Amino acid sequence: MRSALQAVALWGRKAPPHSITAIMITDDQQTIVTGSQEGQLCLWSLSPELKISAKELLFGHSASVTCLAKARDFSKQPYVVSAAENGEMCLWNVSSGQCVEKATLPYRHTAICYYHCSFRMTGEGWLLCCGEYRDVLILDAGTLAFLHTFSSSQSPDWMKCMCIVHSVRIQEDSLLVVSVTGELKVWDLSSSINSVQEKQDVYEKESKFLDSMNCQTIRFCTYTERLLLVVFSKCWKVYDYCDFSLLWTEVSRDGQFFAGGEVLAAHRVLVWTEDGHSYIYQLLNSGLSKCICPVDGGVLKETIYPHLLCSTSVEENQSLHFVMGYMNERKEPFYKVLFSGEVSGRITLWHIPDVPISKFDGSPREIPVTTTWTLQDNFDKHQTVSQSITDHFSGPRDEMGMTAAITSSEYIPNLDKLICGCEDGTIFITEALNAAKAGLLEGDSLLKDPPCHVLLRGHHQSVTSLLYPHGLASKLDESWMVSGDQGSCVILWDIFKEEILHTFFLESGPVTRLLMSPENLKINDGQILCCVCGDHSVALLHLEGRQCLLRARKHLFPVRTIRWHPVENFLIVGCADDSVYIWEIETGTLERHETGERARIILNCGDNVQLVRSEPTLSVASETHKHKNVEQRSSSGHQPGLVPCPGLQLESSCKVSDATSIPRPFNVLPVKTKWSYIGFHVLLFDLENLVELLLPTPINDVDHSGSFYGSDILRRAKSTVEKKTLTMRRNKASCSSLHAEAQAKTSGDSLPSGDNNCKFPEESDGIKRQKKMKSSKKTHPKPSRKVDASLTIDMAKLFLSCVLPWGVDKELDSLCTRHLSILKLQSPVSLGLASNENLFSLMLPGWDVCSTEMKEHSGVNLFSRKVLELSNKYTATLPNQTGIPRSPDNHCNTLQQSDTIVYLLSRLFLVNKLVNMPLDLACKTDSRSFKVESVHNKGKFPGSDILNISSFYDHLKNGRNEYHTPEVDISLLKLISCWRDQAVQVTEAIQAVLLAEVQQHMKRLRNTPISSQTDPVAEHTICERMWISSKVGWTEEIELPYVGNSSPIETSVGPVKHGNDLNSANFQDTEDILDRCVLEESESAGQPRHRPWIAKVCSCRMC
């Protein structure tokens, strides 16, 4: 269980494309939600003055979004559901931008309606869905699980559109649905709730053939409770709801296609077309009968005819496809709003007057456009400085002074290098962290210089794909890098010597993707590079041998999947038309060609086909390249993965999360969108990992450099952090036992082992593998670990720079810059959150001016006004005497500085964990993790998954243990838990805590008469640490977490041993208080079951 990663988007000058396919306005009229063909959702804030500004981009779908709908009673929970072309469904919290639930069902929906009947239904309600399948599906709005169907007894077919009728008069909610063939069907809703819950068949109550095809919308007039507006693509009709008799048909003119409509008021309807026009009609009663209600039902026919009152239109480009919607007035200051979204990504709003009237001469009046906005507008207006990682690179510039556009990029985490391939064929390699800093921060003299880079020239056309083979298979040479270009040329580079090792000419169109064969597939004792080309061919290259092994050229459709069969040396190529080609690698012959069912079996069969993903260490990386549908669309417009949907079968390939799944403290994720070349980079910070990496450093230093350093620390560090590092280290030791081991052996080897350590919690069998990897790595020269540590600190600083709300207090800003050397931001950054499942949300430039309330603040990076409020609350609970450790001297030396940073980070991490924890989980966590642990405790080998859990468990505990006074501590925990309940967003909470902590720290810096007495507690913790580390050898690495968990008992013993009587007594007291408090405080984690659990451990280990 890892918490969400903090992300920072480095947008360029161009906005990512957003071809709107679905649009809606939330019930509170504050947010517009759009879904795009590219698969992203965009949240736009809508001000009370009807000004639009894009706020946030949500990544979650890998295919085009087909529909959006609200998924809760909006006043209670601001949830929206989105469905994609490939059956993915996501439930989003649109106020925080987080995905609450995700499911993939084998159904493509075209319309979704939320239905909840509070007095008869338990749970969150239903999502009624229709689409490319028979009848109507009922999904659970909470879990997105399939509940039941409404089935039709007469001519079942696909349903096209629907609406829910709440009629006070009839006292029954009904569902009106129109099928693709134009059959109107009515299901009872409220009276069939029971039948649905009991899974009984529910058939339609009525059914009527409407005599037109391609129904777009059906709407019930709630004002008269009598009329029914049905919009077909070629006409719109008005029916009488009582008997479904046709009252009027209006046929479209000039080849226009109607796209939808809405009832504005009694006898007033609004109909819009696919090309962005809309028309408001007054429905007039014709001639003879002026009375609205038919005297004797059913007899009266053609009683109404429409009169055009007003119309709206967009300027020019009428040919593009529009999606429109209408939002009705509720209460002040709500407006009647007609809105439209275009394929080009433009949103247009019209404010519809309450009483639309035609001109005096009776001709229709044109309603002017109220607002219009695009994503690019946001970028133009607010992005004064391009933050793109590459814009600050002083590479070759053309006459215009513009650098060449980046066409592909790849990040190498071990080296912290970012490789970028450009349009003009050059490749440059920069240090990612420095480049990011140059883009984001101001002021540092170091940053004024262009970040050092390497320039590789060899390609003559734009570089379309890059691969760093060592990142995928550790056995390969670390200096190798492979690049492919538009002109079908593949170059093997030595990036250290900056020279070309070999050039392959493939002559088969752009190289769209480069892949590495799995480790166990070897030809001539070497791994194979697989190049997927633009002409749908695949070439296999042998890198060591510098030769081409196989040219597979028979594919008619783009290559979608590559599978390897290591036993028989087969290359299995899956194409977009679902056919499969099996090539024998050695002979280069086409062994088999299969289509249909058999092809699917071959591709999905995990037994005889050694899939790339079955190789644990490799899989994540190489699968990443396969399945990153949005992220790494290779730069050619058409792509191996078409739109992933084989029939309505579920995509069998598992969703492998991308780079985020490998826990690294810092990562650069290149993001490319479909059908376009506009890409940008996302910086990902893993707080947990950062803290883990930073904490053990001082201690290990002690271990290595002996007493001198140790005493130094003793003098400087205060107990809080020391103690924390200690516990952290103890439980961390289990996760990274090898890491520690390695460091114990050789200090020079620690960079790669640090990296190994990052990967650890991943796989239970990872340990052995890592060992192998490490031994193979030893041959390579290593940078010293000092570099590593400073790099990590730099990452931490960059992160703090991005998160800290600058500009709240000018003095504070300068103090931060001076004492913590955290640099100020040039402009607000676009923060984001990435959760583990390929889901992330990114703020867009200009998000900070979305809410008008913010304008009064000069805050450069203030997430919301709430932050200040929260921050004050936090400060109030924060005790004065505790907090950041400070050194006796006021000099801001690096050690103290990094201590402070570590302290801040660990704080933020804790907050992140607490706020992110789902509500129900929060109550259960301790018990569940406890159970898991105890179960595993009995088993002989605890897998690394429980290490994860236990480390989490410990983090919570640590968060508490580090304080002097437990009461304060618990009140802080309480406060943060409280924030979670109040739906405070993670970013808000993090900013607030950071602000408060920094303020606290700086306050002390400002008015510090320094008290330089050594803290006795610190002393005894150090002793205690030594005691424990001497007692617990590394041989017991697996059991270490339990030792970590049982710290309270041992700590109370430790000091006594060392004769530190006064403090130990105090300590024991506080410990007891702590326990008691926690027992009362059921919500906070961990402690209550502490004692019984320890008892269990003891019985286990001693007896």
Added chain:
Amino acid sequence: MATAMAASAAERAVLEEEFRWLLNAEVHAVLRQLQDILKEASLRFTLPGPSTEGPTKQENFILGSCGTDQVKGVLTLQGDALSQADVNLKMPRNNQLLHFAFREDKQWKLQQIQDARNHVSQAIYLLANRDESYQFKTGAEVLKLMDAVMLQLTRARNRLTTPATLTLPEIAASGLTRMFAPTLPSDLLVNVYINLNKLCLTVYQLHALQPTSTKNFRPSGGAVLHSPGAMFEWGSQRLEVSHVHKVECVIPWLNDALVYFTVSLQLCQQLKDKISVFSSYWSSRPF
């Protein structure tokens, strides 16, 4: 490098001209061709409703297998529904002849055909929106349209080529077993599906497993065609498939439709490839 850039200046102008021709003329030509093919394909599916005069015509198919003649079926297809079915089954043990037929009032929808038909009409609708008067402005626009059309066509084809894999309890629970006039004996299961261009009928003969049976009971998973020996639990009973009879018959118009799908998919892909050729010259710009 410099020469390459200079040469491309003149080249660029030519390419631009060519690209414009592609967008303005060639794309529409291909789209028209596509539409013609798909209309032809959709005619095969004989849409029911008022657009065609009178009730949809009925076709009879005699299903048999080349091997044995233990099962014979005559199925009547009306559009996407089976309106009549006559199944003759010769019991292998006693040569007793069993006969079942659909109830007069019932029809069985072949969902695969309906889905395929609907997907084709979706594709046609997508294309109909882009007639000659429509001007394509970028290549990406064409690619997107092609992607959408191809998605529908692939789905249409996949619906026919991949029948649903059902478990035996699912077959037993399906409405098809309740369709027959002399109700189906409890030891028989029937399933009808489309596989490629063929209408297939499978009849499973079952026998109950004794609770005391020493046989290792392992319920079988989902499959298009279960083999003898497959076991499942139905109600409180454990059953085993003893005999499987599969008979099939080619539906000629389904064959046509599949060919049309394949041809139009290739057309789409070719158009995409043509557009992509130019993408190399417009790589950083919207093309």
